[in-house]
Amino acid sequence: MRLDQRLIAGMIRPRTRVLDVGSGDGALLDYLFRNSGCDARGIEIDMKEVTRSVAHGLPVMHGDADHDLAHYPDNAFDYVVLQRTLQAVERPREVLRQMLRIGRYAIVSFPNFGHWRLRLQLLTRGRMPMTSVWSRPWYDTPNIHPCTILDFLTLCRDEGYGVQQWMAVDEDGERAPWRRSIRLANLFGEQALFLLRRKDGPRP
Amino acid sequence: MDNAIPATSLSHQSVTFADGLPLDCGFHLAPVDVAYRTYGTLSPARDNAIVVCHALTGDQYVADPHPLTGKPGWWSRMVGPGLPIDTDRFFVICCNVLGGCMGTTGPRSPRTLPDGTQEPWGTDFPAITIRDMVRAQKLLVDHLGITRLLAVVGGSMGGMQVLEWAATYPECVFAAMPIATSPFHSAQNIAFNEVSRQAIFADPQWHGGRYWECGEIPARGLAVARMMAHITYLSEAALTRKFGRRVRHEPGRVGAGGPGSLFGEMFEVESYLRHQGSTFVRRFDANSYLTITRAMDYFDLGAEHDGDMSHPFAGTRTRFCIVSFSSDWLFPTSQSRLLARALNRVAANVSFVEIESDKGHDAFLLDEPDFDRTIRGFLCGAAEHAGIA
Numbered sequence: 087m088r089l090d091q092r093l094i095a096g097m098i099r100p101r102t103r104v105l106d107v108g109s110g111d112g113a114l115l116d117y118l119f120r121n122s123g124c125d126a127r128g129i130e131i132d133m134k135e136v137t138r139s140v141a142h143g144l145p146v147m148h149g150d151a152d153h154d155l156a157h158y159p160d161n162a163f164d165y166v167v168l169q170r171t172l173q174a175v176e177r178p179r180e181v182l183r184q185m186l187r188i189g190r191y192a193i194v195s196f197p198n199f200g201h202w203r204l205r206l207q208l209l210t211r212g213r214m215p216m217t218s219v220w221s222r223p224w225y226d227t228p229n230i231h232p233c234t235i236l237d238f239l240t241l242c243r244d245e246g247y248g249v250q251q252w253m254a255v256d257e258d259g260e261r262a263p264w265r266r267s268i269r270l271a272n273l274f275g276e277q278a279l280f281l282l283r284r285k286d287g288p289r290p
Numbered sequence: 291m292d293n294a295i296p297a298t299s300l301s302h303q304s305v306t307f308a309d310g311l312p313l314d315c316g317f318h319l320a321p322v323d324v325a326y327r328t329y330g331t332l333s334p335a336r337d338n339a340i341v342v343c344h345a346l347t348g349d350q351y352v353a354d355p356h357p358l359t360g361k362p363g364w365w366s367r368m369v370g371p372g373l374p375i376d377t378d379r380f381f382v383i384c385c386n387v388l389g390g391c392m393g394t395t396g397p398r399s400p401r402t403l404p405d406g407t408q409e410p411w412g413t414d415f416p417a418i419t420i421r422d423m424v425r426a427q428k429l430l431v432d433h434l435g436i437t438r439l440l441a442v443v444g445g446s447m448g449g450m451q452v453l454e455w456a457a458t459y460p461e462c463v464f465a466a467m468p469i470a471t472s473p474f475h476s477a478q479n480i481a482f483n484e485v486s487r488q489a490i491f492a493d494p495q496w497h498g499g500r501y502w503e504c505g506e507i508p509a510r511g512l513a514v515a516r517m518m519a520h521i522t523y524l525s526e527a528a529l530t531r532k533f534g535r536r537v538r539h540e541p542g543r544v545g546a547g548g549p550g551s552l553f554g555e556m557f558e559v560e561s562y563l564r565h566q567g568s569t570f571v572r573r574f575d576a577n578s579y580l581t582i583t584r585a586m587d588y589f590d591l592g593a594e595h596d597g598d599m600s601h602p603f604a605g606t607r608t609r610f611c612i613v614s615f616s617s618d619w620l621f622p623t624s625q626s627r628l629l630a631r632a633l634n635r636v637a638a639n640v641s642f643v644e645i646e647s648d649k650g651h652d653a654f655l656l657d658e659p660d661f662d663r664t665i666r667g668f669l670c671g672a673a674e675h676a677g678i679a
Contacts (some may be wrong), residue, residue: 097370127638128640133643133644133646136641136642137643137645137663137664140611140664140668140671141660141664141667141668142639142667143667143668143671143672144670144671145609145611145639145640145671146641147612147641147642149630154631154634157631157634157635158634158637159636159637162637178608238308
């Protein structure tokens with residue numbers, strides 16, 4: 087399991103209901119079932135990964151964040167997880183709304199477009215930045231809605247979501263030491279990880 | 291009187307339920323025989339049972355040779371020791387469906403007339419539903435002393451039975467695997483069934499359904515029905531791969547003239563379909579075909595709930611695994627997706643996989659390694675969650 091998935095797993099209370107949107111190879115689902123006793127299920131867009139997960143006995147269905155969350159009832163889950171996918175969905179704001187409709191908490195990770203290397207590349211070269219995180223040219227990238235940590239915080243404020251917990255992590259998923267300052271995190275964090283609760287959601 | 295039908299002389303492993311069962315149509319059918327086969331060993335806790343449901347023209351001979359054709363069981367590549375439905379671990383039960391012709395009560399079974407004489411039901415056999423088929427299977431499962439099935443698995447019409455099992459007896463079904471199926475029978479599929487039935491009706495040897503009186507069977511009509519249906523089980527890619535446009539010359543054929551005559555040559559695909567038709571009539575009863583296709587036509591999970599297909603599954607704790615095949619145009623992936631979303635609406639535990647295959651609807655019976663892995667993995671996962679070592 088990736089290090090950032092360990093951080094996500096650490097945010098999830100044992101024996102809760104979890105929907106992992108974009109569950110990939112199912113590593114987080116497997117971990118949550120075996121180590122936390124969670125009722126953990128997945129949605130995955132890549133059919134090969136779906137087949138592989140189901141063949142490992144994990145409950146995963148083929149689908150995607152934009153089209154399949156709308157079918158679940160309110161409060162069906164305690165946590166809805168979206169890993170490194172928000173920037174690639176068609177309607178990020180609607181996806182977040184759905185996540186916090188069907189789940190009490192949303193856990194969202196995304197690559198931070200405000201990282202200094204991206205800013206510097208754009209400034210010095212005048213071209214769309216390319217890094218190990220943002221590794222595909224503009225015409226070929228699935229990442230159609232990049233945002234910075236500050237952008238995301240603004241959206242959360244506009245939508246009235248409570249930020250229960252946040253952290254910046256580097257590409258390997260190691261927690262980066264920018265927890266005191268959002269501005270520093272926005273400059274030096276390669277990935278961001280948020281635990282959100284809905285407007286009328288429970289207090290900690 | 292019915293000795294023209296050799297299949298009736300076969301004996302099948304079966305249980306008779308003297309009290310019978312009430313059918314959806316209001317008729318109380320009694321007695322009811324349920325013919326079945328089992329594979330593997332029931333655990334002392336009776337918690338490792340899997341019911342396999344067969345498709346329209348299948349039967350209970352899942353994994354042992356068919357008593358009429360001598361061919362291997364229809365899912366012998368899936369059910370057996372070490373196979374994806376592993377009989378070293380699981381106790382597998384398969385019943386012949388109600389309305390069938392392999393030992394379970396159906397149109398060929400005898401009934402007693404008011405004057406005390408006996409004759410086959412024929413077309414007077416009551417209209418049955420997929421749920422009636424499942425009720426008959428439940429009688430057998432109860433009879434075997436099993437209170438909870440680890441899983442119910444089936445493809446096509448078998449998948450419809452899986453869904454009815456989960457909807458009707460949710461507490462008895464820990465896991466359900468509906469394969470290449472749909473939450474309702476589509477207009478297109480009803481249309482295909484109607485063509486099949488009309489082919490049988492149009493055969494003069496059908497005799498209004500009382501063909502046993504003349505010692506005949508409507509072989510032409512039933513064969514045409516099978517030929518037409520068989521096309522719907524395949525795909526253009528599969529037919530092209532298997533037969534292409536290859537031709538064989540058969541001078542002895544009926545209607546074959548000399549060179550240049552209209553039917554002097556036969557495409558290989560024609561020959562294949564004729565073979566499918568002629569072998570089918572030797573093992574299947576025409577009135578059963580009519581009864582069972584009608585039951586499929588009536589299948590609609592939302593019918594009693596204003597079209598809401600999720601309603602029958604409200605509060606379900608069953609683990610579902612829906613499987614479709616990319617080239618299946620008879621039960622396309624879009625219909626499986628409707629089912630998956632209906633189950634999402636009640637927050638059911640549902641896996642949903644589309645297997646990439648060019649073999650059409652029949653793919654669920656054929657060699658598809660991804661499908662094998664899916665079944666094996668889902669059943670192992672279900673066993674783990676059910677606490678079966």
